[in-house]
Amino acid sequence: MDLQLDQLRALDAVISEGTFEAAARRLNVTPSAISQRIKALEDAAGRILVQRTKPVQPTDSGLTVLRLARQIQLLSGDTARELGDAHQPTDRPVSIPIAVNADSLQTWVMPALGRAAAHGVCFEIHREDEEHTTRLLRDGTVMAAITSTATAVQGCSVRRLGAMRYRPTANPEFMRTWFALGASAKSFAVAPVILFDRKDDMQFRLIRQYTRKPLNPPRHYIPSSAGFADAIRLGLGWGMMPDLQLRPDDALIPLDDKAFFDIPLYWQQWKLDSPALTMVAETIAAAATAALR
Template sequence: MDLQLDQLRALNAVLTEGTFDAAARRLDLTPSAVSQRIKALEEAAGRVLVQRSKPVRPTESGLAVLRLARQVELLAGDTARELGDAGRRGDRPIRIPIAVNADSLESWVMPALASVPAGITFDLHREDEEHTTRLLRDGTVTAAITATATPVQGCTVTPLGAMRYRPTATPQFARTWFPDGPTPAAYAHAPVVHFDRKDDLQFRQLRRRTRRQVDPPGHYVPSSSAFADAVRLGLGWGMLPDLQTGTDRAAGTLVDIDGDFHIDVPLYWQQWKLHSPALGAVATAIAAAAASALTKS
């Protein structure tokens, strides 16, 4: 196969932006020119690579070529920076797509990314830490913060530490629903706040304390900050990370409803095996921030 760089860039732009029009704006081309490059790439590959839907989606073959396209574009951007051409018209900053779990994004990841050298931009994908590796496998991202220690094929893994979670509530909620402490009966009836339907932390705590299947009334709040706010407002108890609640506990506005019990969720940095200075700079910044923010696992 003879795959041209401009064709690979067009594929990356179309599948990142979701439409031919948006890809054309990103590449400073007409939609017709983008379409022609995709057709030429499909002819070279000998198969259909994109589904012309809204948004545009990759076929299974398209995912394989997309991974190549993003690797090539990252390395091309590194080379442009090394040659001093990164600021030239037509040479956009290097974009690195990263999958990040919500609590890390809310607490320690953004300061880490702010320390990365200029000329690197980010396309952040929020996903539960148990599911971020899926985005690595299908080529959506080049790196991920994940709870999975086993490397995705073609990736390296670096341990970062762990986020510590505790069952937390307001003092009034604890007095109302846990008057005799964290008993199985109290856990079976006390309202609980869940982050989303992928969030297993509250269920892990319920199974640990009740030793049976229980279904207390619950709220689903799919935003890390709003999830913590729901607990602060007394809507229920929830497993909150220490990184978000240290000030609340010190002020007495939130309490641990189960003594010193906690769950440590280990986090890892997985990235494609590429000799990329830009990706390396991001990995270094993430590792440095994790070393000061996370619990040693």
Template structure:
């Protein structure tokens, strides 16, 4: 296949922006030029790469070429900067798309990424840690913080550590709903906070503490900050990370509802196998941040 850099960049722009018009604005060309480049790329590949829908979507073949396009664009940009003057590097900053679970994003990831200096922009995709590998597989991201230790094809994986969660509520909530303590079977009518329908942490706690299946009343709060606030306001109990609740637990304004249960969620860093200084710099910063913030994986 004879794939041209401008064609690959057009594919990346179309699938990132969702329309030919938005891709044209991003690359400062006309929509017709984008259409011509995509057509030429499809002819070179010998197959359809994008579905002309709104938004534009990649076909299975398109996802394979998209991964190549983003790898080539990253390496080409790094070469341009290396060839530029030391104080005026050529080309755009490297753009590193990363999938991050909400609690890591809320607590330790941004301080870790702040250690990365010069020539790198982050595109953060929030996704549950159990599902971030999907974004690696389809080429949406180059790296992910994930709960999956098995590497995605074409990726390498490194352990980061574990986030510890506790089943927390306010003291008033715990006294009202668990006057005799949180015992097996006592959770059935107790309001629960859940992040979204992918969030399994509360259910893991329920399966461990209740012998029979139950269906408690549930508030869905799809924001890490608002989730914690809902627990603090007494709307329900929820599994909250120690990193987010240290002050409240020390002050007694949040308590472990059964006094003992903990869930440690191991986290891993997966990234494309690509000799990219920018991607490796991000990996190093994430690794250093994890050493400070996370518990060792046992």
């Protein structure tokens, strides 16, 4: 296949921005030029690469080519910065899409990204549960991910970062109301529980450890890491809270001092000889060493 760099850039822009018009604004060309480049790319690939919906969606073949497009752009950006290309100044940021779970982003990852950004890197952060971030690596949406999966995605390298410890936690008034006699199947059946979203199974994993059977307690869905912790502090319910989110002034109480989950975290990234991606990986690894178990 004869795939042209401007065509690959057009594909990346269309998928990232969602429409041909927005992609045209990003690349400073007309929507017609974007359409022509996508059509030429599809002709070269011999198959349809994008579904012309709103937002534009890649086909399975489009995801494969998108991954190539982003790899080439990362490497060409690194090369241009090293050479000091007059048309792509050395201070032009390299853009790296990363998938991160909400709790890591809320606690230890953001300062690391700040340090990496000082070296001329921009980030497109995709918030996803650590058990599901590998999907974004497989389809080429992101170049790197913090995940709970130790098995490397095809075409990626993996390194262990450490583990985040989660404890079942509630405020004192909530504990007196719902867990006065301690954690038991009876109390878990009626005490309101806080869940991040419908993929969040951590609270029910703990319940199963105590009850050995499914329960259907009242529940709140709080799809924000900070909001989740605040909901526990305000007494809406109990939830599995990371130690890293506990504050010195918190009066929160664990449901059981011996109950906790250590969730292992790994850094997976594309196998590319990219100085920018390597620098980000080392920055994340150093932050994990300082923050995680």
